Amino acid sequence: MRSTVQLQRPGGGGGEADGDGDSEPGVPCFCWWRSLPEYEAGAGLETPKAANTRTATARMRVVRELERLAAAASESIDELRHRLLTYKAGDLWFPAGGITKQDTDIPPVITLLLLGFAGVGKSSLVNLMYSVLGRSGFVPFAHTSSPAGKEGRTLNLEEHNVLRSMKSGFCVFDSPGLDYDHISEGFDEVSHWVEDGVRHRQLCHMSPSSSSSSFPSFPSTSTSTSSSAAAGNRFMRRRVNCAFVVANLSELHSSLASGHLQPLDATRQLFHHPSIRESCNDAPILILTHGDELTEDERIDTRVALCDYLGVAETSGVYDIPCLNEHGVHIDEFEPVTAYAVAEAVYRALVVADRCHPPKPGLKDWLLVALSWAMCALSAFFAFLSCFCSKLAKLNRDYQKKR
Numbered sequence: 001m002r003s004t005v006q007l008q009r010p011g012g013g014g015g016e017a018d019g020d021g022d023s024e025p026g027v028p029c030f031c032w033w034r035s036l037p038e039y040e041a042g043a044g045l046e047t048p049k050a051a052n053t054r055t056a057t058a059r060m061r062v063v064r065e066l067e068r069l070a071a072a073a074s075e076s077i078d079e080l081r082h083r084l085l086t087y088k089a090g091d092l093w094f095p096a097g098g099i100t101k102q103d104t105d106i107p108p109v110i111t112l113l114l115l116g117f118a119g120v121g122k123s124s125l126v127n128l129m130y131s132v133l134g135r136s137g138f139v140p141f142a143h144t145s146s147p148a149g150k151e152g153r154t155l156n157l158e159e160h161n162v163l164r165s166m167k168s169g170f171c172v173f174d175s176p177g178l179d180y181d182h183i184s185e186g187f188d189e190v191s192h193w194v195e196d197g198v199r200h201r202q203l204c205h206m207s208p209s210s211s212s213s214s215f216p217s218f219p220s221t222s223t224s225t226s227s228s229a230a231a232g233n234r235f236m237r238r239r240v241n242c243a244f245v246v247a248n249l250s251e252l253h254s255s256l257a258s259g260h261l262q263p264l265d266a267t268r269q270l271f272h273h274p275s276i277r278e279s280c281n282d283a284p285i286l287i288l289t290h291g292d293e294l295t296e297d298e299r300i301d302t303r304v305a306l307c308d309y310l311g312v313a314e315t316s317g318v319y320d321i322p323c324l325n326e327h328g329v330h331i332d333e334f335e336p337v338t339a340y341a342v343a344e345a346v347y348r349a350l351v352v353a354d355r356c357h358p359p360k361p362g363l364k365d366w367l368l369v370a371l372s373w374a375m376c377a378l379s380a381f382f383a384f385l386s387c388f389c390s391k392l393a394k395l396n397r398d399y400q401k402k403r
Contacts, residue, residue: 031070031337035296038063058304058314065315066337069344073336080343084133084350088169092354105360110170110353111238112346113198115190115270116246117263118177121289124323125246126174129162129346132339157193159200159235162346170350171238176204183266191275193240200235241353243284244345245271249320250293253302264309271310281356285317285349286310292322319345 033039038060090106114122158174175193178186189204247267255263276284288306291299299320307314319341361369 031066032292032296033063033066033300036063036300055301055304058308059300062300062303062314066320069341070337072344073340077336077340077343080340080347081133084343084346085163085165087350088167090354090357091169092351093357094355096355097359099359103360104357106354106357107239107241109168109238110241110350111173111198112170112349112353113173113193113240113243114175114246115243115276115284116175116177117248117266117270118179120177120246120248120251121323122174122177122246125244125287125289125321125342126160126162126172128321128323128338128342129172130160130164132342133162133346134164156204157198157200157202159198159238170346170353172346173198173238173240178266178270180262180266183269187269187273190270190273194243194273194275194279197237197239199233199237202235240279241356242280242282242349243276244287244349245284246287246289247306249288249291249299249302249306251290252306253294253298256302256305264306267306268310271312280352282352283312283317285345285352286312286319287345288318288320289323291320317348321345 036059038056089108089110090101090104093101093104093106095101114125116122155176157176160172160174161168162172175198178190245267248263251263252267255261271284271286286307288303291303294302303318303320304314307318312318321338321341
């Protein structure tokens with residue numbers, strides 16, 4: 001059971017959220033980790049007493065990271081929201097490699113791609129981003145609008161401006177959930193998205209309504225999907241700059257407990273997918289959902305075990321973000337720790353994206369491209385000439401035989 005604590009900003013008192021949804025001092029947040037043995041109420045963090053020293057140390061690091069988020073939620077959430085609202089592509093760039101910012105190929109809009117298997121909560125995470133970041137005042141909430149099949153699964157790629165701002169410097173793409181029974185096809189689709197770019201309403205080959213024989217067909221969605229795919233070809237193609245891998249913590253816990261490691265292995269393959277590392281030049285951001293379905297010990301132990309299995313640190317680029325609270329409704333900006341975790345995850349992704357922009361092609365690169373095209377044209381001309389001469393020679397031989 002979660003423990004409710006009061007986080008207060010310096011010099012603040014109690015109060016409720018204002019009409020714009022800003023969190024005021026004294027708003028309760030759920031610090032579930034404070035019931036763990038690593039934490040003593042009123043005394044802070046204690047020395048780990050677990051038999052496995054390595055696991056105990058990892059648990060301690062996670063608890064300290066969660067305490068950092070709780071402290072930052074009461075002090076820096078509005079500042080972080082302001083940074084995201086005023087962000088423009090390239091604002092977080094820093095000099096590296098001996099080139100200037102003007103010589104860097106920075107897109108007009110940074111593209112963040114959500115990846116994960118079916119049912120992990122990618123669309124719910126997008127809705128949560130709308131609630132936390134898209135604070136326009138007159139639009140209370142904005143759910144994802146991607147066409148879905150009979151089971152409510154996303155069928156197309158869907159671009160979202162979670163800030164609801166015409167000046168937004170980034171967008172978030174929601175993607176269809178991958179299928180454990182068709183992992184290779186799903187990873188081929190991921191490679192296509194990351195390497196070739198993504199488009200709003202782009203039809204995915206692995207979606208249930210696609211023409212692939214490997215997936216069942218839903219006639220009720222075929223017409224709307226066809227029109228959506230035709231419309232998708234008219235939208236701008238965007239280069240993926242950073243990826244989120246969303247994982248269901250409750251499902252992974254069941255996988256570890258039962259010894260059926262397919263979800264765990266599939267998550268590791270997705271997290272370490274070569275196309276993501278080559279295109280984004282960094283590991284994706286890991287988002288853990290549905291942790292609120294577990295006990296406190298299960299939640300933290302599964303996070304430690306998963307990060308160890310993936311070979312990443314438990315506290316760097318990993319965020320535990322439940323999309324439902326203990327009442328079964330969507331969490332919004334009135335839970336400060338979750339709101340700050342969402343905002344920081346997006347901000348970290350923008351830092352990664354701005355750090356990985358390639359240099360612009362120079363004169364030498366354009367000359368090489370022109371030379372390669374010229375060589376291709378020349379080779380095609382000689383191939384045509386060779387084929388033409390061969391046919392003439394054959395006709396000549398046939399004519400000589402007839403004589």
